[in-house]
Structures are given as C-alpha cells and as structure tokens.
Amino acid sequence: MTLIRNATVMTCDPQLPSLGLLERAAIRTEGPVITWIGKDLELPPELATGATIDAGGRLVTPGLVDCHTHAIFAGDRADEFAMRAAGATYLEIAAAGGGIRASTGPTRVASDEQLIALLHERLDTTRAAGTTSIEVKTGYDLTVAGELRLLRCIAAAAATSRSRVVPTLLAHLIPAERAADRDAYVRSLCTELIPEAGRARLATSVDVYCDEGAYTLAETRAILEAARAAGLAVRAHVGQFADLGGAELLAEFGGLSADHLEQVSATGITALAAAGVVAVMLPGACVQLRLPVPPVAALRAAGVRLAIGSDLNPGSSYCESLAVPMWLATTHFAMTVEEAWLGVTRHAAAALAIDAGTLTVGGPADLVLWRCTNPADVPYRYGSDLVDQVFSSRG
Ligand code: NIG
Ligand code: FE
Secondary structure: OEEEEEEEEEOOOOOOOOOOEEEEEEEEEEOOEEEEEEEHHHOOHHHOOOOEEEOOOOEEEEOEEEOOEOOOOOOOOHHHHHHHHOOOOHHHHHHOOOOHHHHHHHHHHOOHHHHHHHHHHHHHHHHHOOEEEEEEEOOOOOOHHHHHHHHHHHHHHHHOOOOEEEEEEEEOOOOHHHHHHHHHHHHHHHHHHHHHHHHOOOOOEEEEEEOOOOEOHHHHHHHHHHHHHOOOEEEEEEOOOOOOOHHHHHHHOOOOEEEEOOOOOHHHHHHHHHHOOEEEEOHHHHHHOOOOOOOHHHHHHHOOOEEEOOOEEOOOEOOOOOHHHHHHHHHOOOOOHHHHHHHOOHHHHHHHOOOOOOOOOOOEOOEEEEOOOOOOHHHHOOOOOOEEEEEOOOO
16 A cells, blocks of 8 residues: 655546646555545545655656667677767668677577566666656567567566566567578568467567668568567557658558657658557657657647657667656657656557556556656756656556
8 A cells, every 4th residue: 555645646647638737636556556546635534544655745657658668688789889979870880780780699699597687677777767667679689589589588577577568579670691581581570470479479569670771661561461460569660760651551550659750751640640650759869879850840730649768779779767868858859848748658658558657546556756846857857866766556
C-alpha cells in the first residue's frame, strides 16, 4: 500500500484537459493497482490510513514510458562518438565498417548471462530515472538464431525486473556476411525468424529500419507482411536519413509507431494522421548526429500524436534517462512542455499499445514522485536528477 498526500498529481487522464493536473491531491495504491485519486480534502477517512508520504506540493506523475530503445547489446562505441565529435558522420563511419555492425561482434560473442546482466543494469538505471515501462528491440545479432536468442534474453531479464518490458523484434540491417544474398536473407526473416518470434510469443511487434543504408521500401513491405501474418504489431524506423516512403507504408499497415521522421513528406504526415500512427521523436539521436529537426509543427497540425523515446543504443544515443530527450524536445524540437510529458507517458504507451502512462483508478500503480512542483521543471532543469521515488506495479 502507498498513500501520497498533498501532491500535485499529473494524471495524464484523457478525460481531463491538458495533463490532467490535480493540485493538493492524494493518490493511493494497493498492490499493483491505483485505488483512489482525488483532491486531498475528499479522501475518505477509511482510506487515510497506513504509512503516508506528505509530498509537500511536489509532483507525482505516471511512471515514464520509453517506447524506443535498443537496450540489449554488448560492448560500446565510444570511439565512434569521439570520431563524430571530431567531424566524421554516422553514415561515413557505418560505411567504413563501424555503426550497427560494430555492435554485432561483441553481442554475438557475449553469453546469455552477460547479455541478461547488461540489460538488467540498464533497466535499473532507466528505472532510477523514472522509466517504469520500456520497449527493448533486438537487432545487434542479425542472424535468425541469434535474434531469437536476444528475444529469449530479453524475456529472461523482463521476468526478474521491476520494469515492464515490451519486446520488439527489429529487422535492423543486412549483416555484412549476407550482403551478397540479401534477398535470401530477407526471406529467412520472413519465413523463419518472424513466424517463430510470433509462435513463441517472444515479441509483440516487429520493427524495420527502412532507410538509406538499411532496408528498402520493398523489403520493408515484405517484412511487415510477414509480421502481420505472424499476428505481430508493426512499427518502423522511417526517414532518419532519407524518406523512402516508409510513413505511407506504415500507415497502410496500421502501424503502431513511425520513429525518427527527420525526413517525411506532407503525404506521409497525412497518412500517419489518418491511420492514427504515433510519431516517435528521438531528439537524442537527431542532435547527436546533427540531423535536421523533424517537422513537428506539421505533425502537430495534422493531429498526429507525438511520443518521445530515448533511443538508448550504443551508436547514436547512449541515453538512459527520458529527462534529457524531454529537454531537447522542448528546446531544439520546439515541442511544448505538455507535449513533452504526454510524449513520455500517454502517447508513448499508445505507441506500445500498453495500459500505462496515465494515473487512473484501477490502472497500474506505476508512478514517480519528483523533487519539484512544476511539470516544466523536469526539462527546464535538464541534467539534474529530480526523481525522488519510483513506485511500480511490479513491486
Ligand atoms: O535508432 N537507426 C537505426 N538504429 C539506431 C542506431 C543504432 C546504432 O547505431 O547502433 C537508431 O538511431
Ligand atoms: Fe532506433
């Protein structure tokens, strides 16, 4: 049981306007669910029992939802970070044998135990920064058996984590050793890997990196078709470097999210809006790779819901906290504070199709007590650790 009183509660309840803020409010949880939320003065006396936290007006929000991470990998690419700082570009480094392929070596040789331990550490670090639900993509092995192994390691880490983990199978890249027979490789994804991931329920969605240097639009279509046939939801990395038409394709497939979107046409934006696809902004990777800002104003005007992810990965964004992307979103991306909060709560949960990201009676007891009172403080005081306590429905 947890009872927090005298708090500024950000419910993100879609029934309430804006962020659904309740001033001088109380919130009570029993086990994994929220049992009461409302004005402090209206708390029934029989519920005003047990150990109570006086928040002193500080903010209570839903546990944060990180809807885009590549958190299972071994090794790091700090050397590439230094090369970029000295002027090299991400695509140049990738063409010279670095990039995603530089992470497959250490990931393939790591044992299951090592990969599970590394993921556990990252889940703990992200949780301490307020993230209670987190998507984790595969994508750093690239062989059929190896990608299934990564999914099993994600499941093993998830089973003993207090975070809620949402596993995604990512078609990340054609591995170097299959470059000469890419059609056969894509077929193996469609006829072996994806059906098995669906049958064994190891992933809930399939993601495709549809971009220059990765999968073509035709390959993406084949992979999304296989995902749908396997009963899995679909999402895609689209337009980080080049607009191949991924947004339109994803809309046609009723995708959950289109991620990155630095390059997307007006037609692509209209298609995303019509299909209700969530646009996931990844400002950490965008800024670090010095890419143009996605068309936030046009996405907003079209009515596309915006989410924000950390893109935690060893290459373009080794970021284990959502507060920094919230800061970049509200400054560099010109998103409002309200959009930033919805982006890491309700809209991120929509991108994952999970019940999270809001505080409602009967909903999951995932919440964060912050060391500040104003929602703007979190991006405004970037770099400060403002998380006081994290409560999660998984204990
Ligand atoms: O989301 N764009 C593709 N994937 C990652 C980068 C992965 C890597 O560089 O290891 C991203 O930015
Ligand atoms: Fe990514």
